[in-house]
Amino acid sequence: MLNNLLAASRAWGKRNAEMAALPFLLVGVVLLLSVAIEITSEGNVHFLSVENFGAMAAQIPELGLLSLAMMVTMLTAGINLSIISSANLVGVTMAITMLTFGPGAASAGLTLPLIVLTIVGGLLFSVLLGLFNGLLIAKLKITPVLATLGTMILYEGLTLAITKGYVISGMPEEFLVIASGDVFGVPYALIVFTVAAVVMAYVLQRRPFGRQLYMLGSNQTAASFSAVNIDRVILKTYMLSGLLVGLAAIIMLSRFSSANARQGTSLLLVTVLIAVLGGTDPDGGFGKVLGLVMALVIMQCITSGLNLLGISSFLTLGLWGALLIGVIAYRSYRAKNPGNRPKSVSA
Amino acid sequence: MTNKNPGAQLRLQRFFGQNETILLLVLLAMVTAITAVSPRFLGPENLFSILLSASYTGIFAIGFLLVLVSGGLDVSFTAVATVAQYAMGTVLLANPDISPALALLIPLLVGMALGSLNALLIHYLSAPPIIITIANLNIFFGLLQFITGGEWLNGFPEWFDHFPQTYVLSFENADGVKYGLSVIVMIWLAVAVVAGVLMHYFKAGRKLYAMGGNLEAARRAGIDILRYRIFAYGFLGFCAGLGGMVHTLITQTVVPNTLVGHEFDVVAAVVLGGASIFGGSGTVVGTVLGVGLLAVLSNALTIMKVPTYWHEVFVGAIVILSITITTLSALAARNREKKYHAQ
Structure with a gap:
């Protein structure tokens, strides 16, 4: 029984060499942080506590959705630098819609339909923003880095122009439930993320679109000779990325009850880091x-651990950068020295 | 349409289709239009002040051009510039009697060191430059903020304060205030000329174009990729240090977050100047014109009292538009050459 389990886990590790180290890393991080926090706070604050896990669970969904949005584009050898500014543009648009029509809808008893309409509209809008990225990349053949760099500035500029630099706040109570409500202690937002992650895993591993996406990322020429419609896959990828950004925007707007043009700009690095750390x-x-x-959970543990340890957010920013380079260095080392890995997986 | 001499036609098309020619025409048209609205715009005082305020963006842009031409990308240069500013400012405040030459050398060395670090990481880790430089942007900036606590530096020695008021050409306006072409603008132009000559007439410059055109072909042609990567990113680091120094000279203060976050003004100017996103093309003249165009646009928006939060919309739209045009014309040129070779 135990032997079977060990053999199965070894086989899994071989098949998934790029993330085999993550479970160990996760356990290590949790142990290290709980001991460090126990010592420094002299037992007042516990890392392994329901409150802390609750706080972490609250931040995971939006970061996870944004990381998924970054990851799908990376799979095609692209990148989406506009995720944060898209999320802010969508968030601000939804906020303004709800503030403008909110009072009228409330007096007519139509608050709920308004919220549903806003959410649907917000998701459509974010898909459109993604489509625009996709069009620039697929049809105009602009490299993903520069295309999304351009839209990142453009979307942020539009948000600034709409908000005039102000923060838009005061969302209806019914909308805030998305971030604050829960079923049996599991927050709605976490359910949204879990569903999104499962659907994404299914699409990427089991659907033709997902496989085409990986083919495109491995070798675009080979994919196009294998009758993959490159342009269509790219368009769909960036629209999917936009949709995930839209979900994140809804959750962010609900959690902060406010939106502005420059919210969470430092998250861009973190999403790249999570995607790369996750293999x-x-x-x-x-x-x-x-x-x-797994990378998301590790990162969230480290973030909240450093926070509990009272470490400056700027130092954390520097650490994220160093960690990203460290992970890439490790990957590059492994790629050059395959060691005892079976030859069939050497890439 | 058939033509007896496709080669000559190609050359003609190239001349009129040249990005620099178009940019210059657009710039002249804009200047004329703005002058018609507000005659004070064309006065030498305003022009000199536009040149001065564009100088550090211009210096950054020259360095960025070299990296882009070589097929790379670096978004960390604003953080490099800030670190360089801080290094210089700290030394100046600690030893006010330090010789000016030595003090001004510090940011250049810091810049070159950090730029070369980018090159080494990109080369040895064979990772996409955008990811490495996003990481380094955060490392440099995060550590700087952490170590300095975001403290502002000011109160530099007297010679440092007077430096930007050294004029190459000087005038006096109606109120008796001195103004002129600051020596700082000359620093920008000197960097541009050196880079232009280097890119056009020296092997090192041509090798950068070769790398950007096709890295593998360049490698097989025997170009030492690591060496020229260090050269390109190191040069950008040098420009970052110099730009940081110039920025400090103009503002007389070092503030950690004035430059970081404005990378994209520089990126916008360079792509507007026609540097191809495929790498392997782009000229110093185009970049200087791109910087000039954005500076004039921003000045014009201010004169026309357009709120500042609209500036970013313009910059974003211009970037996308100019990237699109450069890409399409590069593709069209490629197709034309294919057709020409096929004939």
């Missing part, structure tokens, strides 16, 4: 949702 190859073709979820 996604920035050169395209490799990466799985499971790895991303």
Whole structure:
């Protein structure tokens, strides 16, 4: 029984070499942080506590959705630098819609339909923003880095122009439930993320579109000779990325009850870090949702741990950068020295 | 349409289709239009002040051009510039009697070191430059903020304060205030000329174009990729240090978050100047014109009292538009050459 389990886990580790180290890393991080926090806070604050896990669970969904949005584009050897500014543009648009029509709808007893309409509209809008990225990349053949760099500035500019630099706040109570409500202690937002992650895993591993996406990322020429419609896959990828951004925007708006043009700009680095740490190859073709979820949990543990330890957010920013380079260095080392890995998986 | 001499036609098309020619025409048209609205715009005082305020963006842009031409990308240069500013400012405040030459050398060395670090990481980790430089942007900026606590530096020595008021050409306006072409603008132009000559007439420059055109072909042609990567990113680091220094000279203060976050003004100017996103093309003249165009646009928006939060919309739209045009014309040129070779 135990032997079977060990053999199965070894086989899993071989098949998923890019994320085999993550479970150990997760356990290590949790142990290290709980001991460090126990010592420094002299037992007043516990890392392994219901409150802390609750706080972490609250932040996971939006970061996870944004990381998924980053990951799908990376699988095609692209990148989406506009995720944060798209999320802010969508968030601000939804906020303004609800503030403008909210009072009228409330007096007519139509608050709920308004919220549903706003959410649907917000998701459509974010898909459109993604489509625009996709069109620039697929039809105009602009490299993903520069295309999304351009839209990142454009979307942020539009948001600034709409808000005039102000924060838009005061969402209806019914909308705030998305972030604050829960079923049996599981927040709605976490359910949204879980469903999104499962659907994404299914699409990427089991649907033709998902497989085409990986093919495109591994070798675009080979994919196009294999009758993959490159332009269509790219368009769909960036629209999917936009949709995930839209979900994140809804959750962010609900959690902060406010939106502005420059919310969470430092998250861009974190989403890249989570995707790469989770085993996604920035050169395209490799990466799985499971790895991303593990990396997300690890990152969230470290973030909240450093926070509990009272470490400056700027130092954390520097650490994220160093960690990203560290992970890439480790990958590159492994790629050059395959060691005892079976030859069939050497890439 | 058939033509007896497709080669000559190609050359003609190239001349009129040249990005620099178009940019210059657009710039002249804009200047004329703005002058018609507000005659004070064309006065030498305003022009000199536009040149001065564009100088550090211009210096950054020259360095960025070299990296883009070589097929790379670096978004960390604003953080490099800030670190360089801080290094210089700290030394100046600690030893006010330090020789000016030595003090001004510090940011250049810091810049080159950090730029070369980018090159080494990109080369040895064979990772996409955008990811490495996003990481380094956060490392440099995060550590700087952490170590300095975001403290502002000011109160530099007297010579430092007077430096930007050294004029190459000087005039006096009706109120008796001195103004002129600051020596700082000359620094920008000197960097541009050096880079232009280097890119056009020296092997090192041509090798950068070769790398950007096709890295593998360049490698097989025997170009030492690591060496020229260090050269390109190191040069951008140098420009970042110099730009940071110039920025400090103009503002007389060092603030950690004035430059970081404005990378994209520089990116916008360079792509507007026609540097191809495929790498392997782009000229110093185009970049200087791109910087000039954005500076004039921003000045014009201010004169026309357009709120500042609209500026970013313009910059974003211009970037996308100019990237689109450059890409399409590059694709069209490629197709034309294919057709030409096929004939």
